[in-house]
Amino acid sequence: MSQRLIDLAASIPLTDNHCHGVVRGNVERADFEIIATESDWPEPHGMTIFDSPVGIMMRSLCAPLLGLSKHCSPDEYFSRRYQLGQAEVTKILLPTTGIETFLVDSGFKSDNVLLPQEMATITPGTKAREIVRLETVAEGMARHTTADTFITDYADALALAAKDAVGFKSVMAYRYGLDFDPDRPTKAEVTKAAGEWLAEVATQRTPRMNHPVLLRHILWEAVDYRTAIQFHVGYGDSDIVMHRCDPTQMTEFLRRTVDLGVSIMLLHCYPFVRESGYLAQVYPHVYLDTGAAGHWTGLSSPTIIAESVEMAPMSKVLFSSDAFGLPELYYLGTHVWRVAMGKILQKWVDADGMGEKDAIKYLNWMANENARRAYRLL
Ligand SMILES: [Zn+2]
Numbered sequence: 224m225s226q227r228l229i230d231l232a233a234s235i236p237l238t239d240n241h242c243h244g245v246v247r248g249n250v251e252r253a254d255f256e257i258i259a260t261e262s263d264w265p266e267p268h269g270m271t272i273f274d275s276p277v278g279i280m281m282r283s284l285c286a287p288l289l290g291l292s293k294h295c296s297p298d299e300y301f302s303r304r305y306q307l308g309q310a311e312v313t314k315i316l317l318p319t320t321g322i323e324t325f326l327v328d329s330g331f332k333s334d335n336v337l338l339p340q341e342m343a344t345i346t347p348g349t350k351a352r353e354i355v356r357l358e359t360v361a362e363g364m365a366r367h368t369t370a371d372t373f374i375t376d377y378a379d380a381l382a383l384a385a386k387d388a389v390g391f392k393s394v395m396a397y398r399y400g401l402d403f404d405p406d407r408p409t410k411a412e413v414t415k416a417a418g419e420w421l422a423e424v425a426t427q428r429t430p431r432m433n434h435p436v437l438l439r440h441i442l443w444e445a446v447d448y449r450t451a452i453q454f455h456v457g458y459g460d461s462d463i464v465m466h467r468c469d470p471t472q473m474t475e476f477l478r479r480t481v482d483l484g485v486s487i488m489l490l491h492c493y494p495f496v497r498e499s500g501y502l503a504q505v506y507p508h509v510y511l512d513t514g515a516a517g518h519w520t521g522l523s524s525p526t527i528i529a530e531s532v533e534m535a536p537m538s539k540v541l542f543s544s545d546a547f548g549l550p551e552l553y554y555l556g557t558h559v560w561r562v563a564m565g566k567i568l569q570k571w572v573d574a575d576g577m578g579e580k581d582a583i584k585y586l587n588w589m590a591n592e593n594a595r596r597a598y599r600l601l
Contacts, residue, residue, distance in 0.1 A: 228572060228582050232565025235586060236323040237557060238594040241354070241392075241453060241490050241514050241543035243328055244336030245317070245345075245550055249309045252301055258548040261460045261519070273297030276521025277555065284558060285551045288315055309550075316550040318346040320557040323591075325349065326543075326598065328392050328453075330356025336548065352389040352600065354453060357441040358398060358432040360384050365421065365430035373417035374410060374440075381444055389598045390451035390488070393442050397459060398433040400467030405476040407443040408436045416440070449484035451598045456489045456499060456511075458519075471498050477506045486597040491515050491545055496530040503535035510597055511535060514545030517559040518552050528563035537585040541593050564589065 246258065256265045259272045259281075272278045278297065286295045289303050289312065304312050327339040343351035360380050368376040385391070395403055408416070416436035424430035432438065445452050456470045470489050477487060489511040492499040499511040516527045531540050544556030568586055571577040594600065 225569065225573065225579075227579060228569040228586065229562075229565035231583060232561045232568065232586055232590075234321065235561075235590045236321055237542050238324040238326070238591045238600070239320075239322045239544050239546075239553075239557075240326050240488065240512060240541045240594045240598070241328060241545050242322075242325055242553065243331055243545075243547035244333070244338065244342055245313050245553075246309060246336050246548040248335075249305065250549070252305075255301065255304075255549070259552075261458060263461050271297045273300065276523065277518050277552075280518065280521040280555055280559075281551050285316065285554060288319065288554070313345060313550040316554040320544070320553050321561075322346075322544070322553065322557060323349055324594075324600065325351040326354050326389060326594070327351050328354045328356060330354075330359030330392065331547070333359075352598075353387060354390045354392050355381070355384045355388045356392045356394065357381070357445055358394055358438070361432040361437065361441055362430045365424050365432075368417070368421070370414050370418035370421060373421075373437075374413055377441060378444060381441075385448065389600060390453060390486075391445040391448070392453040392455070392490075393438075393445070394455050395438055395442065396455045396457075396468040397462045398431075399435050399438050400464060401454070401456070401470060401472040402467050403435065403439055403442075403473065403476070405473070405479055406439070408440050412436055413440045446480055446483055446485050451486040451488055453488040453490050455491065457491050457493045457495045458515075459491070469495050469498055470502055471495075474502070477502060477509060481506055481508055486510060488512070488541070488597060490543065492531070493520070493527060496527055497533065500531060500534040503539040510539045510541055510593065512541040512543040513560075514543030515552075515556065517544070517557075517563075518546070518555040521559075524559045525563040525566065528560060529567055532564075532567060537588055538593055538596075540589050541597070542590055 256272045282300050291303050325342050339351040339353045343349050364376055364380045416434050420434040457468050487509045489499045491514050492511050493516040503509045503511050513528055513531045517524045544553050546552035546556050568582040572579050572582050
């Protein structure tokens with residue numbers, strides 16, 4: 224049996240098309256238990272996240288890299304990482320990922336995490352590019368705009384934020400659902416909606432963009448840039464209603480944008496990986512990844528990663544870690560994708576269903592080239 228694809232997948236440099244920054248400063252146990260889950264609450268009855276799929280895999284795969292024995296106890300693991308400190312754990316784990324280019328979503332809890340350019344300084348020779356979150360731009364200008372000037376103020380703020388970015392991100396799934404009205408709202412509708420939203424956020428400590436009309440407006444503003452727009456799809460924290468995060472709910476929006484020069488990047492996709500694969504086959508501007516499914520599903524992740532290449536063309540599947548905060552998540556997300564994709568391609572080559580030359584080409588596409596094309600990376 225050949226090992227060629229397995230070995231290549233283990234070592235190929237990666238473009239991570241969706242990740243966040245690493246948390247600054249050392250991480251206390253209570254914070255660790257929350258960052259290592261999509262839940263907003265700690266495990267009940269004194270139980271720990273270390274006994275969930277991601278925690279089990281952390282104690283199996285990350286422990287030896289931190290000088291611990293494989294499958295060590297939760298307390299052994301945490302006290303070792305605490306003693307080393309977050310910065311040191313980052314310095315150990317991030318270079319082992321083989322990520323060469325990070326596309327960093329800078330719009331989530333950005334006060335407390337490394338900026339895109341800081342992410343690129345941890346491993347020599349790596350690059351980071353920014354992805355701008357549409358809702359965060361609107362929230363940032365909420366205190367400095369009016370209903371009448373919202374349209375021009377948002378256009379200006381987005382242009383400024385997008386200056387050095389390679390794409391946009393929409394969290395429509397969190398703020399409304401993917402079953403949004405696909406029509407572009409009229410100027411009058413946007414002005415009226417801006418008045419409603421600004422009155423609402425005037426009493427909020429932190430403005431939150433959740434007005435259905437404005438969410439559609441800012442999305443269509445991004446479409447005008449004819450670049451890549453990422454959509455959060457599927458699972459996420461307790462803000463989402465899962466069945467409204469099925470990407471087939473936005474089929475009409477995909478139909479309307481098919482000829483507009485935009486690339487729609489479906490991120491995460493769990494458990495709608497097959498639905499996303501279908502959309503990526505049917506619509507030429509749709510792509511998918513299984514970011515975070517890798518680490519959150521732990522030992523079961525090969526099944527989900529395999530679903531991502533069931534139907535979508537090989538030119539439409541991308542790698543991402545969707546890691547946030549903990550360096551362990553970058554390592555695990557990368558490692559499980561490398562192992563699973565290497566085994567899938569090797570199996571197809573061994574069965575003589577795919578030529579080895581093709582398999583090597585597809586591996587490189589999924590690891591790098593598809594991202595380079597969709598985000599027009601230089
Ligand atoms: Zn994410």
